[in-house]
Amino acid sequence: MSNEHQIDTLNKLLKGQHMGVDAYESYLEKLPASSPLKEPFITIQSDLRDHANLLSTRILELGGTPKKSEGLVGKMELFMSELFDRPHDEKEIVKHAIKGENIYGNKMTEKIAGEELDEHNQQLIHTILFKQREHVDELKIILDNMKNEE
Structure with missing residues (x-):
């Protein structure tokens, strides 16, 4: 189990965290300023940044270089997702x-x-x-509450 393998594996996860930060940035840009979704989305995005910082620190401890973004593949996945599965309202943004x-x-x-x-x-x-699973649970509660308000 080499440090190189550890670093490569952690960098894969780090790129995913960067992708999540960018996705939530996109969601936040689409939300009206008064949206009740702003606060939980900012909190989730902050958690993803914290995860990225933890991973970057660990990669440096192992003698590696942390990835600074989600990479070209991640950017393309995000672009394609936005292109073909573009959320238009708050409920769709939560589902997305x-x-x-x-x-x-x-x-x-x-x-x-x-x-x-x-x-x-x-x-x-x-x-x-564990924290990512909490995010999904929180988002599902938000979505259920939106459905109940209809």
């Missing part, structure tokens, strides 16, 4: 956020958690995964 958290966040993190990593890195990844 849930989908992104599940597909790009949780599934990717679960896959990475299954890789051979040292105990410290496994613990870091599981901490991030």
Whole structure:
């Protein structure tokens, strides 16, 4: 289990966190200033930034160079998602956020958690995964409340 493998694996997760930060930035830009979604979305985006900082710090500790963005593939995925699955109202934005958290966040993190990593890195990844699952739960509650208000 080389440091290079650890660094590459953590950088994969780091790129996903950058992708999430950018996705929430896009959502926030679409929301009206008075939207009640602003606060929870800003909080989730802040958590993703915190995760990115934790991963970057750990990568540096291992002697690696942290990725600074989601990369070209991540940018293309975000662009295609926006192009073909463009949310138009607040409810659609929440649905889109849930989908992104599940597909790009949780599934990717679960896959990475299954890789051979040292105990410290496994613990870091599981901490991030736990918080990402909380985000999905919170978004589902918000969506349920929106449906109940209809």
